[in-house]
Amino acid sequence: MSVRTAFIGAGGIASVHLSNIEASDLGDVVAICDIDPSVAESTAETHAAAAFTDAKALFEEAEFDAVIVSIPPFAHGEAERLAAKHETHLFVEKPLGLDRTPAETIDAAVTEAGVITQVGHMNRYADIVERAVELIDGRQVSLVNGHWYDGVADAAWWRKKAQSGGQVVEQSTHVFDLVRYFAGDVDELHAYGEKQVVGDRIDFEDSVVATMHHETGAVSHVATSCASPRYRTAVDVIGDGFDLQLNFNENRLTGVVNQQDVAYEGNGEKYRNELEAFLTAVSNDERSLVRSPYSDAIKTFEATLDVYEAIADKTPVEAKR
Known part of the structure; x- marks a missing residue:
């Protein structure tokens, strides 16, 4: 199964993940969300995906199996909570935020939702x-x-x-x-x-x-x-x-x-390896492939x-x- 994948955040490290997913047959980029409309639209056009500037609208209007969250530390929170609410498998870049309590709340939410999680500790x-x-x-x-x-x-x-x-x-x-x-x-x-x-x-x-x-x-x-x-x-x-x-x-x-x-x-293929492990885990429900789930990365x-x-x-x- 090719994993339908959405991105929240299209700059920085997201470009690496986008290139790796396009080079793989494990996932399809179906939606791009970025607070900068020009970035969202240009990246979505490049990958033949839908463009969004609001994460809530992304989850309500697009259909996807997994989301890759690549945003600055201060912006973490809403995207992860939406993934848990919509029972969407979650790949999230480090760090998990700025404070202990919000991360602990997200950890509990994704655990209760039963979704597969991966945090970007690519090493x-x-x-x-x-x-x-x-x-x-x-x-x-x-x-x-x-x-x-x-x-x-x-x-x-x-x-x-x-x-x-x-x-x-x-x-x-x-x-x-x-x-x-x-x-x-x-x-x-x-x-x-x-x-x-x-x-x-x-x-x-x-x-x-x-x-x-x-x-x-x-x-x-x-x-x-x-x-x-x-x-x-x-x-x-x-x-x-x-x-x-x-x-x-x-x-x-x-x-x-x-x-x-x-x-x-x-x-030097660690970024490709971590993404492929996540997509394979989602596709085949093989959670053991994930080496840095949220519950471990929070430590x-x-x-x-x-x-x-x-x-x-x-x-x-x-x-x-």
Whole structure:
């Protein structure tokens, strides 16, 4: 079955998902919704789809099986609630919003509706991550160390914490998600942050570090900065007989497992892989294909909120979930 798919939000990452769905035989783009009429109409015309500027009208007037929500953090809420109300399968980009309570309400709603959900933590579908999981093969993880370094994003909303959530919530959430993926859920978190370099271009910390203890007994550390003149992100995973580094700039996995060198080159198709997994899950009702359902992604989201809470309070934070 080809999944009839609607889009809410047609800019930014949505263009990647649109290209991937058009290249696949798993889904058909039937409707586009964007608050900018010119964007909605031009994108809809390109994909021979219906155009909307209002999400409520989209759900009431168009017929589709799944919706892909790609909107800024401050705009989350209505689209997800409508998906739950209309029992529509939901793919939603990270972060899940700005606040804990609305996300928890949406989590409960989509769970009650019984819809398939996927959150855009695409690195779970990167082949270098898949290979690392195979090599670790269930052995005890001792330490995960990750970083996300970049400059200040161009979007005006990104520079305001009230609209983006800050860099930890909006960007390095991908690193926090991989830390959880390898080390398990967080039970305690310490964090520090300062703004030393970027100045008034942003209203949140330009450099943050977080140290976590996990329910599995593993410990982890994540460093985040938007003061860097270049983009770099990587995750190290160390444990029983292994030491692996996942370099996401180069789509490369290196390290040692059982005293054997590892060197694996990825193909960089993680966005395509996550979308195809979602569409296949919807088409065949194979929920096990989804690696980042809303009910799991909310734990990553809340961990990133905990980072800023720990910075503000200058005290450790116990995980809320």
